Amino acid sequence: MTDSTPHILVIGPAWVGDMVMAQSLFMTLKQTRNNPLIDVVAPAWSLPLLARMPEVNQGIALPVKHKELGLARRWKLGRSLRRIGYDQAIVVPRSYKAALVPWFARIPRRTGYRGEMRYGTINDMRLLDKAVLFQTVQRYVALGREGNATQAPAIPGPSLQIDAKNQQTLLHRFGLDTDKPVIAMMPGAEYGPAKRWPTDYFTELARRLVERGKQIWVLGSAKEVELGEQIAEVDGVTNLCGKTELVDVVDLLALCDQAVSNDSGLMHVACASGTKVIAIYGSSDPAYTPPLSDTAQIVYKHLACSPCFKRTCPLGHTHCLKMIKPDDVADLIE
Template sequence: MSSSLIIAPQWIGDAVMTEPLLRRLHARGEKLTVGALPWVAPVYRAMPQVSEVIEFPFAHGGLQLKARRSLAKRIAGRFDTAYVLPNSLKSALLPLLAGIPKRIGYLGEARIGLLTHRLKNPRKGKRPPMVAFYSALSGDTHLDTDRPVLAMPPAEVDQALAELGLQHATYVVFAPGAEYGPAKRWPATHFSALAQSLDVPVVLLGSGKETALCEEIAAPVNALQPGRCLNFAGKTTLVQALCAIAAARQVVSNDSGLMHVAAAFGVPQVAIFGSSSPLHTPPLSERAAVLWLKSDPDYQPPLDCAPCFERECPLGHTRCLNDITAARVLAALTV
C-alpha cells in the first residue's frame, strides 16, 4: 500500500468537495494522510477513508518557511505521493521540502518546479464543478457522478448534542452566514419570518463573525416565542456544529460551507442562492432543494444580472435574495 499526503484547501465547502477524490484514492489502495488548517481539519475526520489528519501550524499570509521546514523534517520519508489541492505556491512547498517524490497538482502560482505532475487549470468560465475539478487529480475519468459523503461516529454525535442541549431530529438548523459577502446572504428578516412559521426550535450556526447576524434573526423571534431560536454562532466547535447538522431535522442555508456539509450528511435542506450559481457549486444531495430566481421562468423581470459573483450587489437591490420569500422557503421545506 502506498502512502499519500493530501494538502487540503482552506475553506470548509472546498474540503467537503474533495471527499470523492479521497474515496477514489483510498479505493485503489492508497493510505491517506491529510494536512489541513485547524478550522478545516474536523471535516477530514468525518471521512472514514482518511487514516490521519495533521493540523498545520500555519497562519494566513506569508510563506512561513521556518514552520514549513520544521514540519517537512518530521514527515520526511513517510509519503510516496502528495496531492496539492490549493493552487497557491506556498501550498506546494511542504511536499517539496519533505522530499516526497511524486507531487501532483494544478498549475498555479509559479509551481512548475514544485510539482512533478501538473494539470492545466481550466480557463475562467470553463472550470468544471468543484468535485470533478478535485477528482481529476486522481487521473481517473468519469468524474461527474461522485457525491461527497461525510459520517460522524454516533457516539460523537450523541456527546455533542448532549453538550448543546439538543436531541436528534427535533430542530431545524439555519446557517445564515456566507463568508464571501452580503450578496450571498438571504436577509435576516426573512430568516426570522421563516423561524416564526416553523413548529420546532431553530438552531443558528456560524462563526464568531456571524454572532450579531444570528442575534438579529433570533431576537424578534424570541421576543414572541421565548427560546424558539438558539444562537450558537461562535459558541460551538466545528465538531459540535458538524454533529448538530448531522442530527438536524432539516437545514436552511445560503451558498456556504455548511450547505455542503448538510448535503454530504444527506440531511433534508433548502439552499438559497443569490449572486453565485448552483450550476457550479450545488449541494450534491437528492434531499436538497435549491432556490435560485435566475432559473425561475415565472420570476419577472428576469434576473439578467445573475450570477454576478460579486460580494455586494452592484445594482444596489439584491433582488436575487430579497425576492425569495419565507413562504417560498417554507414550501420547499415541506415538500
C-alpha cells in the same frame, strides 16, 4: 496494509466547504488506487473535520496562517515528512506556496494544476480545462485520476461520520430535544453579504415554521451570533451560533429534519451529515458549487446580473437574494 499500498499526501484547501468537497477526492483515491493511505496537510481548524472522514489516515496541521508564505515553517514540515516515504503528493490549491511542502519532502511524484509558476515544485502538471471541469469538486476529483481530464469525472458524495455520544452530550448541554421536527438555519456566509439571504427573511421563515409545529436551531460561528440573536427573537428558536465546535455542528445537523442555508461551508457540511438541505444562492452559481446531495433543493432566481461572484452587490440592491421570499422557502419545507 502491505508494502505495495500507496501512501499519498494531499495538500488540502483552506475553507470549510472546500475541505468537505475534498472528501470526494479522498473517496475516489480509495476506490481507484488500491486502498491507499491518505494523509492530509491542512489548517489546524480542519483536523477534527478530517477525523470524521474514514478515508483519511491522518490530518497534519499546516503551521502557517491563511495567505502567509511561512517559508521556514513549510520547509521544516516538509523535511519532517521525508521519513514517511510518500509515493505521491496531490496539491489541491493552485498557489505556488501550496506546492512547497511536498517539494521540501522530496516526494517523487507531485500532482497539481498549472498555476503561479509551479514548474519544478509540481512535476505531474495538469492542465485545467474549465469547460470540462466546470465544478470545483470535479477539479478536485480529477486530480486523483491519471492525466488531463477529457470528461467530467463521477463524483462520490461526501459523507461525514456522526458521533452519537457527542450528539447526546450536546442535547444535554444546550437543553435541546427532538420531540418536534428540527429545522436548522445557517444565516452566515464567510465570503460576504452578497451570499447572505436577508436575516429578516430568515426571521420571518422561522416564525412561519414555528407556527407549523417546527423548532429552529440557528448554527454558525461567533461571527454569526448577532444574526442568530435576531432570528431567536421568535419563540421556538435556539441560537447556537458561536457556542459549538465545527464537529459539533456536524452532529447537530445530523439530528435535524432539514436545513436552510446560504451557499456556505456549513451548507456543504449539512449535506455531508445526511440532512436534507435547502440551499439559497445569490451572487454565486449553483452549477459551479452545488450542494453535493441527492436530496438537496436549490433556490436561485437566475437574474441577468447573477452570478457575479462578488462579495458585495456591485449594483447595490442584492435583488438576487431579496427576490427569494420566505414563502418560497417555506413551501419547500416538508
